Amino acid sequence: MEYPHVAIRGVSKKFGNFKALDQVSLEIAQGSFTTLLGPSGCGKTTLLRSIAGFYQIDEGEILIDGRVMNDVPSHLRNAIMVFQDYALFPHMTIKENITYGLRIRKTPQEEMNRRLEKTVQYLDIGMLLDRMPGQISGGQQQRVALARALIMEPEVLLLDEPLSNLDANLRNAIRAELRQLQQRLRITTIYVTHDQSEALAMSDSIAVLNAGKITQIGTPSEIYYHPSNKFVASFVGTVNFIEGTIVDVDGQTIHAETKGLPILIDREKFDEGTIKSLERSKKVLLVIRPESVKILDQAQKETTNIFQGEVDHYIFEGSNIRYWIRALDSMIIIDMFDPGETGVRNGMVRFRLDPSKVHLIAI
Ligand SMILES: Nc1ncnc2c1ncn2[C@@H]1O[C@H](COP(=O)(O)OP(=O)(O)OP(=O)(O)O)[C@@H](O)[C@H]1O
Ligand SMILES: [Mg+2]
Structure with a gap:
């Protein structure tokens, strides 16, 4: 691989005596779409939160752009996480939700407007800006949550099962859109799902996790046609x-x-x-x-x-x-x-x- 944008080296994370991540190593190429795939409880969210800086890891190193992040606080990592439940602020308008991060950082008004316009255009949500989160649909909330992350222009986008609350048709449509947007922006993306068809459809690379360990890393077709063990073979397809x-x-x-x-x-x-x-x-x-x-x-x-x-x-x-x-x-x-x-x-x-x-x- 070219120089990895994100490198995870021998990372372990315990909750009490329970090892949620066990010696996980993974390299993520610049501009790629990498999926963490695995059954419920295998450690996907734990790994994503560790990359985002919400968890201190017990062992190993996480590097972004070659810099060790272990002691760098979350807001200085330039990796932004979109949560599964969107976590929009219910009492703010959509526009206030999207610009929240920039306002906290005291971004000048002009710059904020420029980024807002661009992001809103990418995600086609201009008509929603003055509404409240309770007045838009689940699929629209999903876009707004994505807008709130993208407007920060992060180097690394971390998405935790962002489509799981949507119905099948909408999920398929947004899946394709999200992949196109990612390719257009060339933003390094780490995506978490337990849905194997989503992983196959969207990813450049898939890391399959089982019980806190990575059991195989490969392209969708490698994972599908050349599973390296019985777990991967039966989990994917x-x-x-x-x-x-x-x-x-x-x-x-x-x-x-x-x-x-x-x-x-x-x-x-x-x-x-x-x-x-x-x-x-x-x-x-x-x-x-x-x-x-x-x-x-x-x-x-x-x-x-x-x-x-x-x-x-x-x-x-x-x-x-x-x-x-x-x-x-x-x-x-x-x-x-x-x-x-x-x-x-x-x-x-x-x-x-x-x-x-x-x-x-x-x-
Ligand atoms: N804060 C915590 N305290 C204790 N145990 C935790 C904590 N967070 C996660 N765990 C445990 O660690 C394991 C991995 O959890 P994690 O949330 O990473 O799973 P996941 O792969 O994201 O699952 P899902 O697909 O259900 O979201 C689980 O067994 C979970 O119960
Ligand atoms: Mg999870």
Whole structure:
């Protein structure tokens, strides 16, 4: 990475005897959108608050622009946090809310007006300025909370689940807007969510946290297609896990088997370290996304990686049908896209695992 804008090095934070953050290290590139993703209670807010300077950390260092921040008070860090509940001041107008931080800093009127105009224009909230927080919608409050942070022109923007109070449609719309705004302003952003689809859609980089530790850092596609452990695989998207045994590895193909049946996996996308670790008889977990399995028509002639199972149940989701199929002594989830009105299968089906899309995790 180019010189990291924010660097978190070996950070631990305890509440009493409980370790909320355990040796967390993470580097955040200038202008990037980095998401902290993980289940409730894993330490996301604690890490964000530590970066913002609301918590003293017990171990490690937090650097912004190469400067150690551990003893720098929150208001001098140039990192601004937007809270999940927006925390607007109910007795102030929207305009007073947005300019609050600048007024506290005794910013000259002219400069304040210039920044207000710019921010209001970015977020398209000009018509709200004279109202009170109680007189605007949740989505509008969300924008105002963002405006109140952006007007400070922080180097680092810290967002704690800012969209979680919104309905699904609004969340999708603001998600896209927020990402565009971030890219336009090139503002280094650290975003907290427990919503994996939000993380995949918005981020340059995702850090997955579990129980106070970072378990994987990667781009959305690395996290989705190459989860480094079972936790990440099952937390991000839907997966099938099939236990397998390595039989052989040749120039092109990893040969595995499950329940006595052969499974071929393209070796191409695995690094040499992983390939070396795959000695004969090694047990592995095969990780397969529902969309990477294809239900076959009678006519199709593929001969490898074909299995049979019985449809247990399915749900129609519009763009796809999701099937639960009893096969290989477990329940395999398969998505069939664009099924059409007569697309439903019942009874026994044959399906194929795409050898280029089977991922392996050591167990
Ligand atoms: N001030 C505190 N005192 C004691 N324990 C705390 C405090 N703040 C957080 N914790 C605990 O630390 C752990 C991490 O909390 P944190 O708020 O960082 O989780 P989170 O990942 O943000 O979860 P959520 O998705 O639910 O917001 C939790 O087990 C929580 O109960
Ligand atoms: Mg939280």
